[in-house]
Amino acid sequence: MLGLAADRLRADTNRLLAFLFHQGILDEQFLQLQQLEDESSPNFVSEVVNIYFHESEKLLRNLRSLLMDRELSDYNKMGIHLNQFMGSSSSIGAKRIRNVCVAFRAASEQNNRAGCLRALELLEHEYCFLKNKLHELFQIQQQRVLAAGVRYPMQN
Amino acid sequence: MAVNGAVTWLRRAEEIDGYDLSASDSEEVHVLAVDDSLVDRKVIERLLKITSCKVTAVDSGRRALQFLGLDEEKEANGFDGLKVDLIITDYCMPGMTGYELLKKVKESSVFREIPVVIMSSENVIARIDRCLEEGAEDFIVKPVKLSDVKRIIDYMTMDFREGEERRGGINKRKLRDDGDDRFSSSPPSTLSSSSPTAPSNWILRPDVSK
Numbered sequence: 001m002l003g004l005a006a007d008r009l010r011a012d013t014n015r016l017l018a019f020l021f022h023q024g025i026l027d028e029q030f031l032q033l034q035q036l037e038d039e040s041s042p043n044f045v046s047e048v049v050n051i052y053f054h055e056s057e058k059l060l061r062n063l064r065s066l067l068m069d070r071e072l073s074d075y076n077k078m079g080i081h082l083n084q085f086m087g088s089s090s091s092i093g094a095k096r097i098r099n100v101c102v103a104f105r106a107a108s109e110q111n112n113r114a115g116c117l118r119a120l121e122l123l124e125h126e127y128c129f130l131k132n133k134l135h136e137l138f139q140i141q142q143q144r145v146l147a148a149g150v151r152y153p154m155q156n
Numbered sequence: 157m158a159v160n161g162a163v164t165w166l167r168r169a170e171e172i173d174g175y176d177l178s179a180s181d182s183e184e185v186h187v188l189a190v191d192d193s194l195v196d197r198k199v200i201e202r203l204l205k206i207t208s209c210k211v212t213a214v215d216s217g218r219r220a221l222q223f224l225g226l227d228e229e230k231e232a233n234g235f236d237g238l239k240v241d242l243i244i245t246d247y248c249m250p251g252m253t254g255y256e257l258l259k260k261v262k263e264s265s266v267f268r269e270i271p272v273v274i275m276s277s278e279n280v281i282a283r284i285d286r287c288l289e290e291g292a293e294d295f296i297v298k299p300v301k302l303s304d305v306k307r308i309i310d311y312m313t314m315d316f317r318e319g320e321e322r323r324g325g326i327n328k329r330k331l332r333d334d335g336d337d338r339f340s341s342s343p344p345s346t347l348s349s350s351s352p353t354a355p356s357n358w359i360l361r362p363d364v365s366k
Contacts, residue, residue, distance in 0.1 A: 029299045036202050048198050087277050088195040091299045
């Protein structure tokens with residue numbers, strides 16, 4: 001019974017990951033991060049991703065407030081935030097988000113406010129989607145750990 | 157130039173640690189990682205730890221210099237028992253860029269022999285060339301992968317062990333003995349990550365092939 005649960009959870013993980021890769025939401029850098037997990041650092045991916053979420057939300061807030069300032073949209077500052085966002089997204093394999101940042105940066109370099117607004121909305125949307133999917137992934141993984149623990153109660 | 161520097165470097169290791177060189181086989185490479193992004197620091201830290209390095213991660217060029225003891229131009233012996241074997245730094249950072257940090261390190265009579273590797277998300281040949289000309293050991297295009305880090309540490313460890321023989325210079329434009337000058341035509345991280353041809357029996361590290 002428990003073996004089947006573990007199998008099903010593993011299948012769920014694989015299906016979710018396959019979906020995310022297939023849709024171009026994640027790229028191989030995410031796989032690279034997964035390969036860096038081991039017994040000594042079993043939560044490495046979720047730790048890095050949580051830092052990424054925390055930073056991204058700050059960046060998104062900053063970008064929005066910069067754009068909402070109709071008096072003086074500081075495109076320079078936007079560019080700096082975008083570079084940061086691009087960098088961290090690329091480091092965790094968040095390909096789609098990174099690509100939207102590239103388009104956003106192009107619009108900001110042209111002082112194209114409408115383009116920036118569109119890009120920001122798309123960015124917020126992509127970010128929310130990724131966050132939900134990764135939370136789902138981590139939840140499945142937590143369940144797998146629990147399932148393994150129940151299965152082998154003697155192991156510490 | 158490189159020959160003298162290498163001998164000094166090796167000798168320094170002996171003096172500071174009070175070990176003779178044979179004992180330092182089991183010493184870990186100590187890497188100073190510099191990146192303003194916390195996400196990237198976490199990743200590079202993990203990559204280096206998996207490659208069995210000791211890591212000190214700082215968030216700015218300024219802090220890197222402080223850690224080295226260069227910031228207030230304090231004279232050497234800013235080692236504090238933890239000599240730095242390699243500096244790996246992001247290029248784009250607010251305040252001091254990685255390039256500026258590279259220059260400061262190479263200008264220092266004490267620290268100029270420490271290899272410096274630059275990381276950048278922008279794959280710009282002019283930037284790569286400029287860094288290499290300023291004395292950077294290598295240039296990694298982000299996102300950084302395990303194969304990038306392994307390649308650099310392998311190369312460094314091999315170089316350290318071979319001492320004089322290889323020290324005809326760390327040819328900044330070459331990664332391996334096979335010698336094609338690949339830097340001018342393509343960025344280093346697209347090169348294949350096969351290990352250098354050095355024998356691995358005297359590199360005492362746990363198997364990190366994952």
